Amino acid sequence: MTIMSSLSPRSLSAPESGIVEVVNYARGREGLIPLWVGEGDLPTPDFISRAAADALMAGETFYTWQRGIPLLREALVRYYERRFQKTLSQENFYVTGSGMQAIKLAIEATASPGDEMVLLTPAWPNFAAAADLSGVRPVSVPLRFQHGKWQLELDRLEAAIGKKTRALFINTPSNPTGWTASREDLEGILALARKHGLWIIADEIYALYYYLGGRAPSFLDIAAKEDRILFVNSFSKNWAMTGWRVGWIVAPPAMGQVLENLIQYSTSGVAQFMQRGAVLALEGGDGFVDENVARASANRDLFCDALIATNRVETLKPDGALYAFMKIDGVTDSRRAAIEIVDQTGVGLAPGTAFGKGGELFMRACFLRDPAQIAEAAERLRAHILAR
Numbered sequence: 001m002t003i004m005s006s007l008s009p010r011s012l013s014a015p016e017s018g019i020v021e022v023v024n025y026a027r028g029r030e031g032l033i034p035l036w037v038g039e040g041d042l043p044t045p046d047f048i049s050r051a052a053a054d055a056l057m058a059g060e061t062f063y064t065w066q067r068g069i070p071l072l073r074e075a076l077v078r079y080y081e082r083r084f085q086k087t088l089s090q091e092n093f094y095v096t097g098s099g100m101q102a103i104k105l106a107i108e109a110t111a112s113p114g115d116e117m118v119l120l121t122p123a124w125p126n127f128a129a130a131a132d133l134s135g136v137r138p139v140s141v142p143l144r145f146q147h148g149k150w151q152l153e154l155d156r157l158e159a160a161i162g163k164k165t166r167a168l169f170i171n172t173p174s175n176p177t178g179w180t181a182s183r184e185d186l187e188g189i190l191a192l193a194r195k196h197g198l199w200i201i202a203d204e205i206y207a208l209y210y211y212l213g214g215r216a217p218s219f220l221d222i223a224a225k226e227d228r229i230l231f232v233n234s235f236s237k238n239w240a241m242t243g244w245r246v247g248w249i250v251a252p253p254a255m256g257q258v259l260e261n262l263i264q265y266s267t268s269g270v271a272q273f274m275q276r277g278a279v280l281a282l283e284g285g286d287g288f289v290d291e292n293v294a295r296a297s298a299n300r301d302l303f304c305d306a307l308i309a310t311n312r313v314e315t316l317k318p319d320g321a322l323y324a325f326m327k328i329d330g331v332t333d334s335r336r337a338a339i340e341i342v343d344q345t346g347v348g349l350a351p352g353t354a355f356g357k358g359g360e361l362f363m364r365a366c367f368l369r370d371p372a373q374i375a376e377a378a379e380r381l382r383a384h385i386l387a388r
Contacts, residue, residue, distance in 0.1 A: 010132075010133060010135070011133075013132065014129060014132070014133055015125075015129055017125060017126075017129075017354065018125065018335060018350070018351055018353050018354025018355075019036060019037060019125070019350045019351075019354045021335075022036055022335075022338045022339065022342065022348065022349075022350065022351060023036055023037065023348065025339060025342070026342040026343075026348055029342075029346065031346045032342070032346050032347075032348060033346060033347050033348065033369075033373050033376060033377040033380070034348040035347060035348055035349055035350075035365040035366050035367070035369070035377055036338075036348040036349055036350045036364075036365075036366070037350070037366065038124075038175060038237070038242075038322060038323070038366050039236070039237070039240075039242040039366070039368070040240055040292065040295075040322075040366075040368035040369060041368075041369045041370055041373070042240045042292070043240060044239065044240050044241050044243075044244070044277075045239070045240065045281075045285065045288050047280055047284055048239060048241070048277045048278075048280045048281045048284075048285065049277060051276050051277045051279065051280040052273050052274055052276055052277030053273075054276075055272065055273035055276035055277075056273040060272040060273045060276065061271070061272070061273065062272070063268065063269065064269050064270075064271075064272040064275070065269065066260045066263045066264050066268065066269045067093075067094050067095065067256065067259070067260050067263070068093060068094060068095025068248070068269075068270065068275060069095075069272055069275045069276075069279075070090065071275075071276075071279050072093075072095055072275045072278055072279050072282075073090040073093040073095070074090055075278075075279045075282040075283055076088075076093045076248060076282065077089065077090055077092075077093070078282070078283075079282045080220075080250075082286075083207075083208065083215060084207075084215070084218060084220050084221075086220045088250065089253065091253035091256060092250050092251060092252070092253060093248055093249070093250060094248060094249040094251060094256075094259045094260070094263065095246065095247075095248050095269075095270050095275060095278075096246075096247045096248060096249060096263065096267075096270065097245055097246070097247070097266075097267040097270050098234060098236075098245035098246065098247045099203075099205060099232055099233060099234025099236060099247035100126055100130070100234075100245075100247070101245075101247060101266065101267065102232035102233065102234070102247040102248060102249045103126070103127055103130055103201070103203070103232050104130045104134070104266075105249065105259065105262045105263065105266070106167075106201045106230045106232055106249065107130055107131055107134050107136055107167075107201070108134055108262055109230070109255065109258055109259065109262060110166055110167050110199040110201070110228075110230070111131075111134070111136045111166040111167060112135070112136075112166075113134070113135025113136065114135065114136075114137075114164065115136050115137070115164050115165070115166045116136065116137045116138075116139050116162060116164040116165045116166065117131050117136055117137070117138055117139065117165070117166060117167045117168070117169055117201075118138075118139045118140075118141055118157065118160045118161060118165055118167070118168050118169070119138055119139070119140060119141070119168075119169040119170075119171075120140075120141055120142075120143055120152065120157070120169075120170065120171070120174070120179075121140040121141065121142050121143070121355065121356040121357045121358050121359065122142070122143070122174075122176055122177055122325070122352065122355035122356055122357070122358045122359030122362065123140075123169075123171060123174070123175070123176075123355055123356055124171065124175045124176065124355070125354050125355060125356065127169050127171075127203075128140075128356060136166075137164070138169075139160050139162075139165070140160075140356055140357040140358075141156055141157050141160045142156075142357045142358035143174075143177060143179055143358060145327075145358065147316075148314050148315050148316040149316050150174070150177045150178070150179035151179075152179070152181065152185050152188075152189075154185075154188045154189070154192065157189070157192060158192050158196075161192070161196050161198070165196065165198060166198065166199060167198055167199035167200065167201050168189060168192070168193055168198055168199070168200050168201070169201045169203070170189060170200060170201070170202050170203065170219075171203040171204075171205075172185075172186075172202075172203075172204065172206075172216060172217075172320070173206040173207070173209060173210060173216050173318070173319065173320025173321040174206075174320070174321060175205075175206065175321055175322075175323060176321075176323045176325045176350070176352075176355050176359065176362075176364040177318070177321075177323075177325045178317075178318020178319055178320055178321045178323055178324075178325060179318075179319070179320075180210065180212075180216050180217070180318075180319040180320040180321075181216075181217060182217060183217045183221065183222065185217075186217055186218075186219055186221070186222055187222055190219065190222060190223065190227065193227070193228065193229075194227070198228070199228045199229070199230065200219065200227075200228065200229045200230070201229075201230050201232060202218075202219045202229055202230065202231045202232070203231075203232050203233075204216070204218055204219075204231060204233060205232075205233050205234055205236070205237055206237065206320055206321040206322065207320075208238060208289055208293055209237070209293055209296055209320055209321055209322055210293075210319065210320045211297050211300065211317070211318070211319055211320065212319055216319075216320050219231070228252075230249055230250070230251050231249065231250035231251075232247065232248075232249055233247055233248055233249075233250070234246070234247035234248075235247065235278055235281055237322065238281075238285070238289045238292070239281040239285050239288065239289065240288075240292070241277075241278075241281065244274055244277070244278075246270055246274055246275070246277075246278050292368065295368065295371070296322055296367060296368045298371065299367040299368065299369065299371055299374045300317055300318065300324070300367055301317065302367075302371065302374055302375055302378065303324055303365065303367045303374050303377070303378050304316075304317045304324055306375075306378035306379065306381075306382055307324070307326060307378060307381060307382060307385070309382075310382055310385050310386055312328060312329040312330075312385045312386065312388070313326045313327065313328055313329070313385065314326065314327040314329075315327065322366050322367060322368045323364050323365065323366055323367070324364070324365045324367060325352070325359075325362050325363075325364050326362060326363055326364075326365070327361050327362050327363075328363060328385055328388075329385070329388070330388050331361060331363070332361065333353075334351035334352040334353050334359075334360060334361060334362060334363055335351040335353045335354075337351065337363065338350065338351040338363065341363075341381070341384060344384060345380040345381060345383075345384045346380065347365075347377045347380050347381055349363045349364060349365050350363070350364040350365075351363065351364075352364065365377070
């Protein structure tokens with residue numbers, strides 16, 4: 001028996017990320033403009049990093065609260081009052097080792113092996129892979145793409161719900177499409193969850209990256225106290241903390257011990273000095289977030305206008321999130337096209353094949369970067385597309 005044949009079938013079935021595949025292919029090339037992953041080019045603000053460094057040097061290196069330090073959980077309470085106009089308690093918040101871990105714990109808390117979860121696609125691939133690794137079958141419901149815009153069809157969503165369905169995974173604003181649920185969309189989804197006795201796992205990480213004014217509509221705007229909703233989130237996008245791997249879950253207080261146990265048996269908690277930095281992000285980072293959102297909005301216009309003007313790209317400016325998700329004339333294999341484009345232009349894009357059903361013919365570009373780089377990337381892509 002070989003080493004590989006002795007591993008568990010579930011571990012062997014974990015797919016390679018289609019995004020990371022392209023990143024690994026071209027990482028570090030001279031002149032590269034990397035628009036393939038979902039992060040900006042700004043480092044974490046100094047006041048956040050300094051708070052973590054000071055706590056580290058002060059010796060805050062011991063085991064800590066599994067649910068998160070009280071100071072951070074209270075800061076999250078104030079953040080939701082400020083940004084979501086929602087009064088929650090410290091008992092609603094659970095600090096996790098990244099938004100990705102928040103998603104994994106939400107799956108484990110609400111489903112068992114053999115169950116199913118329904119998700120809207122195209123979608124960030126990690127949710128479906130995480131469900132698979134937990135023995136839960138992800139069921140895809142593609143959004144409708146028409147005239148450059150993505151739309152939810154509630155009847156199609158309900159048709160995917162079966163006897164084994166335990167939860168609906170809803171990411172809005174969406175990675176990669178930028179689709180953003182309206183209040184009416186959210187009311188329809190919540191009605192389905194209530195009707196069928198389902199959980200909703202709500203990924204609202206891009207709620208502040210909303211280009212129609214204010215923040216995006218949230219399930220928090222319409223949910224009743226008894227609704228079964230888990231909100232998964234992360235410090236990554238808002239405060240340029242992708243490498244920190246700190247996230248959180250908003251959950252009913254009754255779940256407290258369950259979530260504490262799941263954290264205990266996975267990571268045993270997030271380092272206290274990192275949580276100190278997260279506190280400063282929440283308490284002093286609103287200005288940085290607002291500047292980042294304004295930067296993303298301007299770049300969205302710059303990038304999308306340039307590509308739409310070719311008349312060879314089918315897309316609209318997204319209502320939310322950080323991505324242009326575009327259909328380029330003549331592209332029938334987006335994985336091969338991503339390799340070709342990075343070889344010929346030096347612009348790194350994520351292939352739509354990585355995002356599941358409905359995304360196969362598309363390419364994703366993250367526009368949260370220096371405007372000069374975004375303008376240069378748009379020009380390189382424009383020239384490449386017109387020369388095809």
